[in-house]
Amino acid sequence: MPVLWLSLIVIAISVAVFAFGRQRALSASGGDSRGLHSLPVYYGANALMKAIFPAFGLLILWSLAQPLIIQNSISGMIPESALAEDANIGLVMSEVRRTADGLDYAIDGGFIDEATAENPNADVVGITQTLRDAGQIVTSEITQPILRAAQAYREMSTTMSLLMTFAVLIVALAGGGWGAMQSSRDFRARNVVEQGVLAILIAAASVAILTTIGIILSLVFNTVEFFRLYPAADFFTLLEWAPSFSGRGGASSLGILPLLWGTIYISIVALLVAVPIGLFAAIYLSEYATARVRGIAKPLLEILAGIPTIVYGLFALLTIGPLLMSVFGEDGTGWMGGGRSVMTAGIAMGIMLIPFVSSLSDDIINAVPQSLRDGSYGLGATRSETIKQVVLPAALPGIVGAILLAASRAIGETMIVVLGAGAAARLSLNPFEAMTTVTAKIVSQLTGDSDFASPEALVAFALGISLFVLTLGLNVFALYIVRKYREQYE
Template identity: 50%
Template sequence: MSVSWVLAVILAIGVAAYLVARLRATRLEPQAGVKQHSLPGYHGSYALILAIFPAVIFFAIWKVASPLYIDGAVWRSLPEQVRTASDVNRSLTTSTVYTIGTGLRRLNTGELEQVRSGQADLKALFATKGVAMASNGEAYMVPAAETYNSMTDASVRYSGIIAVLLSLAGAWLGLSGITLRRRARNNVERVMLWGLIGASTVAILTTVGIVLSMLFQTLAFFQSVPLSNFFFGTVWDPRFAAAGSGGATGQFGLIPLLAGTLYIALVAMLFAVPVGLFAAIYMSEYASRKVRSVVKPVLEVLAGIPTIVYGIFALVTVGPLLRDISAALAGGQPLIMAQSVLTAGLVMGIMLIPFVSSLSDDIISAVPRALHDGSLGLGATRSETVRNVILPAALPGIVGALLLTASRAIGETMIVVLAAGVAANLTINPGEAMTTITVKIVNQLTGDLEFTSPQTLVAFALGITLFVITLGMNVLALYIVRKYREQYE
């Protein structure tokens, strides 16, 4: 029984339990002095929870644990001399066994007997069945593959049966105790509370896991490279140690990457903030409903465009255009390269416009209408109302939105790769190429590298540095919003 069928049966049992429990609850006969505690919908929901949740949780745990148990059993079924050999790769051996097991499932009885007797060429035979093998394997792998197949089939069969039985037992438990005083509502609310706590815990643990995974690798990196060389170095040249280099492993200066990250983000914000903020003011204060219903969705379409498309747009259109314009103005020698800080900043600014406009529009619309109407009632013009009343009232929220947008700009990768290049330069000329931290993280983790050399581990140091920067900006944004929000309510 496949996973989808098991889940479908469990869901059907849960729905049936819900309908029956609700029907029974509606037919409960009133008793003198006894008031029904929970509505029929809660009785149905409680029966559905008992029918679905325990069965699904068991089924999920079984599906996670059974492959681990089967792997161990298959490995133990191999001859002892194979398991104790020092040159045996366990993962490769078990993978070959599993491939043989897949091929055995596609053989008929006669072909299967030939394989068991050792008379068949496994590689050629399985190729006719659509199963590719690099070699014929070893003779001991066929019995191990049959063991794997039988255990897998038993696991699938028993897990489905037990999950369905648990679902039926839960449904029976939910239907058997329906009375006027049954606290079904409390039980449902308790389950929902624990579900919300579980979801929050997963989010927190995921964040902690991400931080710890970067932190441990970062500590390993700083065992090879001093902190001062990383945080205060002005040269980024993480070359591998060459013969006769005396063990030199390059230079890992963060400053060129950090400068490029902040420079490109600054150019993007200088372009996105005025356009996005003015668009938000227009849509919230000046535009009619008909215009707003058209302009706002069109602006938000920009947020749905993949960043790689923006990068191609910068590489093919914006970069060459800026280069040609600067060359024409300078008399032949371009002042702006096709791949430059200005190119990446402009295109990234276009991408950020919907973030700024949408967030600012929501914040401006949240300003109490009484402030707006009171200003107009006292004789102020619309522009004076926006400048002297609306924007000051919405300023904390707008500042927070801009900080969130800046953190989005700092984390961008694809636009920078195509529009600004990968050269770790340290310059103040926006017409030259620079790169960012995210680009170098991708570069250092691209290729067949082991996580033991400083050239690879530096990516984790860069990642945790970027994490701290964006986290600080997000915390600052939330602080500003929460501190100054109440004075305008």
């Protein structure tokens, strides 16, 4: 049964036991709710919670565990002799899943019957051609071991899905029945429901923490696997990034330093664009602009934050790059050899960061008490002197924190770099040359059919955890600056 229909059935059961539990509580008190410990709705909610949450919990856990169990079982059926020299079990299992999905589609579309699909001695050449005629993608001619594994995969998936349906429905009915049977006059339904709601809130608050832990663990495990295949000393010290994938020959040089340099260089250019413009805009909006101008200008400025980064990348590629080429290209100074460069990506990224700097700085400047301004005016200072000598020093820690947070945002940017900076990993001080960043290389290393047993694919996780540590350090430093130097005004 599809998960959607199963979920709808569980919801219907929960609604039914809600009504039954509420009515049973009223019947126990002779129809007078004043004789109950809690309101009737709490008795129904108790039955509903005991039906729906265990059932959905089992559904989620089963859905997560089922693919892992099936894959571990099916992978043992594939002999090593059936693997190509340059393939691994992960790629073969992907082919098994595609074949199983193709068989299901072909059966539903009438291209093949169930008996032929389940026949272990079926003609693999005919099966392959049938799947291609049905519009299914298979990378090569299906072999007999792959076909048998796909047939077993379909059978196990069907069996386990059927077992999941029965288990979830039994849990929903049992939990709902138990909750409904508890609907007696003296049952403290309100206390139970409130404790259940509290548990739900705690679980919701834990999602972010558990997600963060899961991300970190996935990065750490794959990074450890990478360093088993490739020396960590070379990764952190080599000055060359030259991956050589299977079939191209040669050994790979996977040094992170050129990528880190490109990341930092482009981020510096972006901050040189964003910080002055954003800070000056924040000063104007908070200190000089009228309420009407501020009400119009600030939302218009913050629209920049809502533009997708791919649009900024296209703007860099189609507008900023040609504009820089007209000035610094062959027709100008001759410093720039192409439209993709550090300056192209840095300027586009700086425009994207302007609302981050201006909005945060504006809020921080507005938080400076008016009494400080009044005291400065009372001593004879002008508005510009007050801003320069009173307001900005008081708001400086917060402004520095805003700049560091914008730097973290710049370091993690991808699409602008891919379209505007190019893909060359090099160590150079020329801002008009093409460079690349850590995030761009993560995308390129994991694009296409990657062999996750090779260091060229696993290096993406080492790059990811290096970038994670870098941005985490910047965020922690920003919080430290804000908390250490922030003035507390009464």
